[in-house]
Amino acid sequence: MDPIDELAAELRQSIGRVVRAARREADALPATHTTTLGFLHREGPMTIAELARRRGVKHQGQSRTVGELAELGYVDRTASDTDRRASVIRITDAGRAALQRDMDARTDWLADAIREETDAEERALLRRLPELFERVARRAD
Numbered sequence: 001m002d003p004i005d006e007l008a009a010e011l012r013q014s015i016g017r018v019v020r021a022a023r024r025e026a027d028a029l030p031a032t033h034t035t036t037l038g039f040l041h042r043e044g045p046m047t048i049a050e051l052a053r054r055r056g057v058k059h060q061g062q063s064r065t066v067g068e069l070a071e072l073g074y075v076d077r078t079a080s081d082t083d084r085r086a087s088v089i090r091i092t093d094a095g096r097a098a099l100q101r102d103m104d105a106r107t108d109w110l111a112d113a114i115r116e117e118t119d120a121e122e123r124a125l126l127r128r129l130p131e132l133f134e135r136v137a138r139r140a141d
Contacts, residue, residue: 018110026105029098032065037074037099040091047086074098 001009027034039054040046046054052062066089069075074095077087091099114123 022106022109026109027102028105029102032061033069033074034099034102036062036065036069037091037095040075040089041096041099045088045090047080047088049086051089069095072098 023031023034029037035055036051039051043054048062048066049059051066052059055062066075066077070077072094074092075089076092077089080086080088114126118126
């Protein structure tokens with residue numbers, strides 16, 4: 001395997017472990033709720049069908065998630081302007097606050113892990129990573 005391919009595989013695995021650990025240790029919301037709220041927060045209102053397509057899940061499962069979020073007051077539904085049979089789902093202020101609490105908790109967990117597990121030299125290296133990852137991620141845009 002090419003050294004760059006090996007590096008890519010190692011990065012993918014380690015980044016995934018960090019993300020999963022942060023979510024496991026810090027998230028109060030189930031992953032289905034966080035993902036749905038995240039799409040609505042970043043991309044704006046959309047139908048259940050659009051949410052299901054974005055998440056790669058079945059309409060029925062997404063409908064159940066939206067129902068749970070609506071019961072919590074994290075989303076609301078309004079009739080679509082273009083198709084009265086469809087509902088448009090919007091994140092509420094309470095949903096934004098719940099999503100922000102989870103994001104803040106993940107940040108706090110990661111900051112604590114960095115403080116406890118790294119020295120000054122390693123932190124200097126970590127400071128370069130966000131910009132590098134942004135450059136790599138722009139290839140998808």
